Each structure stands twice: as structure tokens, then as C-alpha cells.
Amino acid sequence: MYKFNFIYELKSLVRNGWIQLLTLLLFALFFFAFYNGQEKVEKRKSDIQAAHTEVKESDRDMLKLLDSVERGMTVTASRWTIPSKPMAVGNYHPRVAAMDPGNLAFVATGQSDLFTHYVKPKTSGDDLALNFTEITNPVQQLFGSFDPAFVIIFLLPLIIIAFTYNVLSSEKESGTLRLLASQPISVAAWVLQKMAIRLFWVILMIVVILTMVFYIHIDGASFGSIIPVIGITIGYALFWFALAFVVNLWVGSSSKNAIALIGLWLLFALLVPSLLNQMGSTLYPMPSRTLMINQLRTAKAEATKKQDQILDNFLRDHPEYAINDPNQGRSFYHRYMASQQLVREELQPVVQRFEEQLQKQQQWISQLKWVSPAIIVQQELNTLAGTSTRDYESYRKQVIDFAETWRQHLMPFLYNNQPFASADYKNLPAFEYAPLNSNTTAKTILVLIVIAMGIVGLGFAKGIGFQSSKGILTH
């Protein structure tokens, strides 16, 4: 039966223009989305590149100035910006801590349109908290930009619905169902085969489009890198085909099928994610950012008032910085850096609270993501693209660590009153982003397949008999 269904269904679909329309639609949507995604990545790359160029130019100026200072020449720069002072290096010549986009970054915008892709942590900066406080519930990102993830999660199901909602009902409405049902076949198996033919075409198109995208967009990566995206997309398509199969068997007329499937789309793609988002925010509300800034300011003001005392305490804790030469004094930065340390320590509980709530929100979503395949797929595509909440969390931590490394590298110069020299330049720490590795894709694909198989199994278990009583085969 399958051979005949396959040949004649394809013939019918070609002759009534469905295949051409579907192919055109998929190509247009995916390529527009890939173009958009790639534009964002290019912008991100060029921003990072510009930051690196700026640092390079700044370093060149710094080395020139250092050379002049070391040769005893008079320099015209402001006193506090002369790079022989370690804090001038720390504050005016910071390194770029960039989150370079991965090969698949164009697939999902994820959190990347909310956060900066690079920061320049300064020795006196507040980057431990403020730059990243917008990291919130990941599902919020479901309402994102027109990227491939958007097409896959929101538009592909609609296309599948339009392509499958009336597989059985159209046979009834056109009158061919009675003739079909009089053949020695199982109508449920026949519907499944019709679905499989449509699924075959959608999969073929997805593979062709993503392969083309791979050769157009991805440089220097193996073809294997695109396979997880293909797998996830096919798994998700399979879920929607399975739903359409059951709706075809159980619901009835074309209009009712369409309404039922659109209702399921609304439920899985919009309502469940936004409901989880809301519940996550309600159950684990993020601490107020305004409160955090106020606390930071208060802590700073308090610290400024007692900077001398703080410095004494700091030096007691760090005897390696004590100097015996009475001719060398302590400047503003000696006090400031010590007080910054204190501010950081005092703010730690606030930041901790924020991080804990964030983790709870993420755990909440992680536990309940299985309720909607749209969330599973969104999270997996973000992970593959390296734009997930986890990626930005990891980047944030790496930046905080690097900021500390940057400070700790320059602190001995400051407290030992040792000038920064040209020879020290090559030892300045550099940031290198370490992307997270994901190994959840195979599991996600498997889960999607199992869900789809379960739905199909349910369809067979109840079968078309469910409709017989309502007269699908009779008048």
C-alpha cells in the first residue's frame, strides 16, 4: 500500500501545487531567517572586532607613552592616565573579554540580543553584578527575533498544520473516503502513510535547506556541526505530524481539525511557555535591580567615609603589600581599591541572592520544559547556538573571574608602588572565552521521537473507530 500511496500522493500534491507552495514557503522563510540570524552574528563579530581594534590602538598609545616615560621625557598626558601607574593601565587600557559567537550562533538569537557580547573589566569596575542583571527567565526569549529558531519553533508547526489538517477530512468531504474504506486496508494506517509522505517532503526540504545553509554560512566547521540542528528540527516536525495524525483520526471535519490544531499550537508554542515564564517569575521573583544599585551606592558611600580605616584593615590582611620606605606614600587608589574589595564582599549576599533566584527559575523551567516541545526545542537550539541562559551565565562568571585576575595582576604593582613598565606589557592577562559543551541534543531528539511515537500509538489505540460513531464513514 505504501508504494502506491507514496507515488500517487506525491503526484496529487505536485499537481495541485501543494509541494511547490510548501517548498517555496520553507525556502523563503528559512533563508530569510538565516539571513537575519547571520546579520546579527556579523554585527556581533564586528562589535567585538571593533573593541579589539580599539584596545590595540589604546595599547599602542600606552606603549608609546611608557617608552617616553622610561626614557625620561616629559609627557603631556594627565597624571592619572600615564600608564606607568598600574591603575591607569587597569582603568584606561582594559582587555576585551568577548564572547565570540560559535559556528551555529546564527541559528538562535537566544539571549544575545539582550546582552553585550564583550565587556572591558576595569580594576575599579562594578562588573561583578551590574552588567548582567538582565539575565532572567530563559523562556522569555521565546518571543524573539525572526531567526531560524523562530521559524522552526513557531512557523514550521503552522506550515505542518496547513499541510496536514485535512488529510482524512478532505477525503470524507470530497467523497473518496467511502471508496477508500471499502478497500482491504486500515484507514488509520492509510492516514499515517499519507502523513509520512508529507513528513518525508518536509524532512527532505529541511535537510536540503540546512545543508545549503551549511555550505553558505558556516566556515571552517565540519558538516557534523549542523546535524544536531537538522535532528532537532526533524524531531520537532515529527511531534507536530503526530499531533496532526491524531487530530485527523479523532476530530472530524476540516474546519474542526484546523481549529483543534491551531489550539494545540497556541497551547504548546505560546500559552505553556508564557505560563511557565509567569509562574517562574512569581514563584522565584528576581531581587530588585534598583535595590541592588542602591545597596551598591550605600556600600560605596560607607566605604568612602572610612577609607583610611579600610586601608589599614586591608594591609593587615595583606602584609605582602606593606611598605617599609617612609618616603613612599599611599594614594587615592590604595584606599579606593581596598574599599572596592570591601564593597564587593558586602554586596556578595545581594549578588548571591540574585544568582540563587536565577538558578531556581532555571531549575523550574528545566523541570517543566518537558510539558511543551516548543520549550525543549527553544532551549536546545539556544544551547547549540551558544546563546542560552547557561552560556551567558558561564560567560558572566568567566568575565567576573577575569576581572578578578585583571585586578589581582595589577594590585601588587599598586601596593608595592612599583611602576608599570613596557616589559610588563606582555605579561598582562588576556581573556579567552571558553564555550560550554552541550551533550543533550541526542537525548532531546530521542525525547521528541518518543513523544511523537506515543501520540501515534495513542492514535492507533483509539483508531478511527472513535469517529465511526460520529459517522466519518457513513453519511
Add this chain to the structure above:
Amino acid sequence: MITTDNLTKKYGETLVLDNLNLNIKAGHIYCLLGANGAGKTTTINLLLGFIKPTSGSAFINGLAVSENPKMTKKHLAYIPENLMLYPNLSAVENLHYFSGIGGNNLEKAQLEAYLEEAGLQASAYHQRISTFSKGMRQKVGIALALAKNAGVLLLDEPTSGLDPKASNEFGLLLQKLGNKGVAILMATHDLFRAKEIATHIGIMKNGQLKQEFVADKITLAELEHAYLQTMDYKELAV
């Protein structure tokens, strides 16, 4: 061979078929007459296995329909009142498809031969069904029955809406099938056509088989009189 044994169907409390007993042998053409709602289509739906009987049994070639739904469908062909085929496919393609899904893969020459035997003009073989008249579609239905080599043919008012010529041609085709040994059950309102082609005639009313005749033993006028009497149109039955 078509047999029903006290076949009964109820929808809730409504009795639509009441203890129907039929025995249609190979080569017989049995026409079921009756007004709308008499139970003719319900009988055919039960024989096709589209609905389950409330009690009693239906048999196709000795096989119980409700116990062997797929097997019995292998032995039967069915032509509904308005046979609908795939409009984007040609007559040959439709025949190839419907035979194929039933497990009968036929060559192009065989398909054309069946269409020829069913009386379809050669120029229509490769035309899309969307251009076909009802009579032409019914001929494709006959070709399908021929291709299936079905021992049983069920027809639900197949001549309604056909012009007299097409109706006559269709009747001749059925007789040809009957002569080949096919057991045919046809539900119809057309007394004239029933008298012309049937070997046996039954009249149904309110789900009951009220009268049965051997077609050769009754004239058209007698048949009409019996029908009107059965339907309680006594003022017309003069």
C-alpha cells in the same frame, strides 16, 4: 455470495434495520427498493463493515464481516451513489491506485483493458477525473470491480442522476458482471431499472424487508403496484 442473518441495527432506541435476512448467490442481481430511510444504505454500510450491527450477522462469501473486516473487503467492490475519485489523477491512475492499495499491482495494458471492458471510451483513459461526468466515473467504478475480480458488488443508488442512456449502459454492465458470477446487491429507487436488470427484487420499509420477488416472475406494473402498496401509497396503486 452475500448473506445476512437477522441483521439488526439500532441507533439508540431507533430501529433502522430489523432482522434482515438476505441470501444473494453468485450471478444474482438483487435490487433493494424502498423509500428514503427504509434501511437500504444501512444494509450496505453493514455489509461494508462501516458500522457494527446491533445484532445478527452479515457474511461475504461465507466470511463474517464484523470478524474479518479486511478479508471480506478483498472479496467485494463498492460503488456509492456518487462515486468520487481523485480529480487530479487520470482514470488509469485512479484505477492503478485503488487496485494497488488493495494489493493488486496491475500493468498499464491491464488497466486499460478493464476500463475498456467497463465501457469507458479510450480517449478518456488518461484524462483527469475532474473532467469526467458521473456516468464516466461510475464506469471507472465498474472497472475497479473488474480489476479487483470481486465476487461481490455492492451498489448504493448508482444510477440516480444518470441520463437514460448512461443508466441503460450501466445496467448492461451489471448484467455482464452478473453473468460472470458476481453476486450483486443494488439499492435503488428506480423500479424500471430494477425490473430490467435484477434477478431478484426486495422491497424494504422502516428497516424491514416487506416483500421479495423473482424478477422474471413479475411485470413492471405488478412491481410498481406492490411497491406502492407496501409504501402505503394506496391511492396511487390502482
